[in-house]
Amino acid sequence: MRNYIAVVFNDTTKAYDGLHALWQLDNEGPITVHGTTVVHRNDWGEYQVDSKDTHPALATAVGVGIGALLGALAGPAGAAIGAARGAAIGAASGGAVGAVTDVARADTRDESREETAFVLGAGQSAVIADVSEDTTLAIDDRMRELGGLVHRRAYGDVRDDKWFDDYPYDYYLYPYEYIPPYDPWWA
Amino acid sequence: MQDTQVKDAVGQVRSATQQLHKAISDAAAKRGGAVKADLQAVPQMAKAAIDSIKGSMGAQNDVAKKRLAEAVTSLEAAGKHAAAGVQASGKQFQTAVRQTIADARAAAQKASEAVAATRTVATAPSARK
Numbered sequence: 001m002r003n004y005i006a007v008v009f010n011d012t013t014k015a016y017d018g019l020h021a022l023w024q025l026d027n028e029g030p031i032t033v034h035g036t037t038v039v040h041r042n043d044w045g046e047y048q049v050d051s052k053d054t055h056p057a058l059a060t061a062v063g064v065g066i067g068a069l070l071g072a073l074a075g076p077a078g079a080a081i082g083a084a085r086g087a088a089i090g091a092a093s094g095g096a097v098g099a100v101t102d103v104a105r106a107d108t109r110d111e112s113r114e115e116t117a118f119v120l121g122a123g124q125s126a127v128i129a130d131v132s133e134d135t136t137l138a139i140d141d142r143m144r145e146l147g148g149l150v151h152r153r154a155y156g157d158v159r160d161d162k163w164f165d166d167y168p169y170d171y172y173l174y175p176y177e178y179i180p181p182y183d184p185w186w187a
Numbered sequence: 188m189q190d191t192q193v194k195d196a197v198g199q200v201r202s203a204t205q206q207l208h209k210a211i212s213d214a215a216a217k218r219g220g221a222v223k224a225d226l227q228a229v230p231q232m233a234k235a236a237i238d239s240i241k242g243s244m245g246a247q248n249d250v251a252k253k254r255l256a257e258a259v260t261s262l263e264a265a266g267k268h269a270a271a272g273v274q275a276s277g278k279q280f281q282t283a284v285r286q287t288i289a290d291a292r293a294a295a296q297k298a299s300e301a302v303a304a305t306r307t308v309a310t311a312p313s314a315r316k
Contacts, residue, residue, distance in 0.1 A: 002303075029306060032299060032300075032302050032303035032306060033299070034296055034299045034300065034303075035292075035296065035299075132300075132303035132306075132307075134307070174208075175204070175205050175208055175292060175295035175296060175299060176205040176208070176209060176295075
């Protein structure tokens, strides 16, 4: 079965341990990882997505796309909401598209604050991944050992969300293990 | 033994597509002429990955074959967009870089799905002996 997962950790270092463990499981064979990233939310509720210093043309879409995915992982109602939050992330990156989207969906923003908190609370970090797994045990057991809480939503259900076409977040999940080579401000 | 060889071939294809995505996204993090210099190497890298896929497709199951064929399509698009990017400037250049990364991401995704397909077959009850 194919699933999107969000594994929430209270500690940033543990989130990177979780990321590494996912790719280790892929290497061992019980799961196949199609893409991963790490998302952080600071004590003020702001989101930051681990990424390379991508070309400015890409910066806004990173925020919108991953915000939509966070919302989608919170369930059908969270999909639209996550997109609004994602737009805020994109706007923080300096992109015009994100700002426009944020204004267009401002009516959903208050609701979004509660819905996305289901996946990622203030001060927490999450590993977001697209995986194929025969059972949920391999990931659940390994993440539990590391102190992570796994949220899971079927790939097909996420793709059925009407927001999916608007925000192609798949390509913001790195198709290999990627950890930024610097000390981020939120660590 | 044959299962292992088949899985290894698909795994190598996946590694090649991952490396391509990494190279392009690393290049995109640079500025100006440095991006173009790196972009010039992309069509050749994409072609090498395509050759690798075509060399290993015959031994795959139907699902894996389909995914690998889709990966070839994305790799061909990546090569074309990268070549177009080298010739372009301004907004057209930015668009070409963005498309090349998206194509490479799609190729890596399809290769990864092919790996999942071979693993599913390998662990299915009928495959166990």
